[in-house]
Amino acid sequence: MRAIRFAGARQVELIDRPWPEVPAGEVLLRVRRTALCGSDGKLWHKGAAHTPGHEIFGTVDQPGHDLHGQRSVVYIPVHCGVCAQCLAGQTHTCERESTLVGWNRDGGYGQALSVPEQCLLPVPDDIPDDLAPLLLDTIGTATHALRLVRPLLRDLASMRVLVTGAGPVGLGGLIALQDMGATDVHVADPRPHRGALAESMGARLHPVGDRSRRFDLVLESSGNLAARDQGLEVVAAQGVMLWVGENDEPWTVHESKPVRRKDFFLVRSFYFPKGDHAANIALLRRHRERYARLVDHVFDMAEMPQEFARFMAGERIKPLMRGGE
Numbered sequence: 001m002r003a004i005r006f007a008g009a010r011q012v013e014l015i016d017r018p019w020p021e022v023p024a025g026e027v028l029l030r031v032r033r034t035a036l037c038g039s040d041g042k043l044w045h046k047g048a049a050h051t052p053g054h055e056i057f058g059t060v061d062q063p064g065h066d067l068h069g070q071r072s073v074v075y076i077p078v079h080c081g082v083c084a085q086c087l088a089g090q091t092h093t094c095e096r097e098s099t100l101v102g103w104n105r106d107g108g109y110g111q112a113l114s115v116p117e118q119c120l121l122p123v124p125d126d127i128p129d130d131l132a133p134l135l136l137d138t139i140g141t142a143t144h145a146l147r148l149v150r151p152l153l154r155d156l157a158s159m160r161v162l163v164t165g166a167g168p169v170g171l172g173g174l175i176a177l178q179d180m181g182a183t184d185v186h187v188a189d190p191r192p193h194r195g196a197l198a199e200s201m202g203a204r205l206h207p208v209g210d211r212s213r214r215f216d217l218v219l220e221s222s223g224n225l226a227a228r229d230q231g232l233e234v235v236a237a238q239g240v241m242l243w244v245g246e247n248d249e250p251w252t253v254h255e256s257k258p259v260r261r262k263d264f265f266l267v268r269s270f271y272f273p274k275g276d277h278a279a280n281i282a283l284l285r286r287h288r289e290r291y292a293r294l295v296d297h298v299f300d301m302a303e304m305p306q307e308f309a310r311f312m313a314g315e316r317i318k319p320l321m322r323g324g325e
């Protein structure tokens, strides 16, 4: 089959590789769309032995199987189902399994992949192909993080919120925040077109790096270390600094006076529990026109070498690769 290989040093190649083998307990998924994600940048630099791509949507192609023909997105954390975390519904923090589809095993930048049955999240027919991948990082990750800290916040409608980074998670967070009742959401991003998009969706622009105002909630979605430092300083007393963005570089915290002399919550959030899926579909249905604005390009696999470079240059928000189905 055709697939994409990250050869290292930003080399993206279209290759022929063997069709996936499908062990017991798994099914073949034919890829309809896989979303590009900034976190793939790590593999783009380092190279990967497997086929990357972790925001995957496709159709089960396993004749005779109960799920044959089912449109599904792929929940990437493989999980045991019986540990304390799994039993509590926290499938994304399973204590026994750490494999992530697209990170430690073949993902969705190809025509098809083998997926554990437990990692299939069904997508209803009214959700179009071009919106389905948003149910993962854009909606799932951003919204889970906000649900996690919701009990720490009194009245979102009267609170001042800062979102650092107007990429898919930041903008997905903006929509989820507004759905939760937030009205005073400020967004900071160094790329003007992203800031303009956030503004057109009801946010106020906040100058990058500005530390002159305090915020009850800071959603840090960029992974930028300066943005994290800024968040620790500008989060108000009793407020929440919500750390969602990722960065492999060491993060050294300077315990400056604005960081030290207050009570505040610093909360890290990763991905989302499988049980959020139904609520996430409902959220997508309520705001589908606005989520659709984040998908700014859909292209065929053959264009991936150029398109991935354009994406990493910051020219797109959430482009989708067609897998061929």
Ligand SMILES: [Zn+2]
Pocket: 036, 037, 038, 039, 054, 055, 137
């Ligand atoms: Zn992602």
Ligand SMILES: [Zn+2]
Pocket: 079, 080, 081, 082, 083, 084, 085, 086, 087, 093, 094, 095, 096, 097
């Ligand atoms: Zn488990």
